[in-house]
Amino acid sequence: MRAVDIIAKKRDGHELTDAEIEWFIQHYTDDTIPDYQAAAWAMAVFFRGMTPRETATLTRAMAHSGAVLDLHHIAPRTVDKHSSGGVGDKTTLVVGPLVAASGLPVAKMSGRGLSFTGGTLDKLESIPGFRVGLTHEEFMRQVAEIGLVVAGQTADLAPADGKLYALRDATATVDSIPLIASSIMSKKLAGGADAIVLDVKVGNGAFMQTLEAARELATLMVEIGVRNGRDMTALISDMNQPLGAAVGNAVEVQEAIETLQGNGPRDFTEHCLTVAAHMLLLGEKAETFDAAYALAEDFLRTGKALEKFKQMVAAQGGDVRVVETPATILPQAPIKAVVQAPQAGYIAGIKARDVGMAVVLLGGGREKKGDPIDHAVGVLVHHKVGDFVERGEPLFTILARTEEQIAPTQERLLATLSWSDTPVEPLPLFYDTIQARASA
The missing domain is CATH 1.20.970.10 (Transferase, Pyrimidine Nucleoside Phosphorylase; Chain C)
Structure with a gap:
């Protein structure tokens, strides 16, 4: 050839x-x-x-361009998850422990943030001492011993994807549905899971801006998985406003821990329970979605998921005191400023992408690969679309490094909001669920 x-x-x-x-x-x-x-x-x-058959073949070829994990000596069945990225999306920190508490191993390879989307590895590195750069042996041993690991992708996993992605980034070919789908799914196939849950974000704070585009991507990734012998579920979830309240690194870890303690924001808690339930269902820990959801709720209520998170932190060298008192262990920004509502009314929209970019400009994210980040800075979002807010009520809290950052960040955050004099419907958490089983 x-x-x-x-x-x-x-x-x-x-x-x-x-x-x-x-x-x-x-x-x-x-x-x-x-x-x-x-x-x-x-x-x-x-x-x-590319046709679905071509895309599935491309994905398989990239997955097999390097090492492919086999976790079957640890458990007869494993389940992985992937989120397409968003603002305030710290779901892995909660979903992983929820699922691992059932005895279903979660071996997660995550990435770093770029532009307005945060990265799970950056968030975990807010915890003093936490190591994300594990060797293959350390990674596999931790999965076997505690059933939960979240670490960086090793260089020998889907190396073709790493090469091709860097090339696409430099040649304006990133925005191709077959190339996006094969990039995501090649890493999932190489990760060795028998079943995969995809959380495909849609909206102004996501890479997929329209429901049509998100559904196209989700459907293709499900088909890729099935053609390669995986059982698949894809959730299409909202990213037209930040998920939860915290946007940043340390603040998102704190919110995740508070959620595991049973005190998280309603939307974020429900989102995590839903994703975890689908993983438990695919992992054959329950026979129905409702039973799987109830199981996840039980792990949250009894503290079993929090204990699993603590085990992961200890295993990866982190300060386990973060589980009891995150605010005293995690980095804290020296400057805090509350942004008050300039008017009364209903919140009609929050531009999630622009909230994410406000955090980037505070130093909490990267404008290009390799940029250092400030783990302490961030933004707290106090209201959701549909809420009625009185004039003077807190809208945001800015967590900044310097006083000079406050005024431009406040202006930027206020510009993310649109208002209505009449009631506004709250946004749904999920728009669609696409499922298919290779084993059916």
Whole structure:
């Protein structure tokens, strides 16, 4: 085979064979195919698209470009989750312990934040001493011993995806549904889980801006999973306002711990219980969704999930006192300022993306890869769409490093809001659920 022939075939709108896709990915991974040819191929895919069969094959080829975990010596069945990213999305910190409390192992490889979306690894590193860079042996041992690990992706896991993503980022080919879906799912397949729950965000604070686009991505990822022998559930969830109240790093960890203590925001708690219930259902810990939800609620109420979180913190070198008194252990911003409502009325909208960018500009996120972040800064959002607010009532709390940051951040946050004189319907947490089982 020749790379140029494969590029030309896709450029002209033809369907690639499994062998052609596998050959191309294999030779790009081992540097036989240069970046300029891979860039041409990615652009051809961007404009011509891929069939579900092609995309499933591409995903499998990327997953098998490096190591593929096998967790079956630890448990007969494992379940993974993935969120497509959002503002205030700290669900892994709660969902992982909820599911692991059932005895169902959760081996999660997470990423860092970029732009307005936060990263789970950055949040966990707010905990003094917490290590996210585990070796393969440490990762597997922790799964076996406590049934819960959240760490960074190792370099030998889906290396083709790492190479291809960096190339897409530099060649304006990121926004391709087949390439997005295969990137996400290749890492999930390489992670070795038998079943996967996807949390696909939609709205102004998500990469998928419309319900149609989110549903297209979710449906394709479910099909990829099923074609590769995985049982799949995809939830389409709202990101037209921040999830929970806290947006940042340390503040999101604190909110996650408070949620595990039973004192979290209503929307965030319900979201986590729903995702956990779907994982428990796919993990065959319950026969119905309602039974799985009740099980997750029980793990929250009895403190079993909190104890599992504490075990994970201890295993990864973190200060376990954070579980009892997070506010005294986590980094705290020296400056706090309350943003008051300039008028009375109903909140009609909160631009989640702009709230996330306000935190980035405070130093709590990255504008480009490699930027350092300030774990202490952030924003607390005190109201949701549909709430009635009196003039002078607190809308946000800014957690800043310097006094000079307050005024521009306040202006930016107030601009995220739209108002109504008449009642506004609250936003739903979820819009759709897409399910399919390879084992059916």
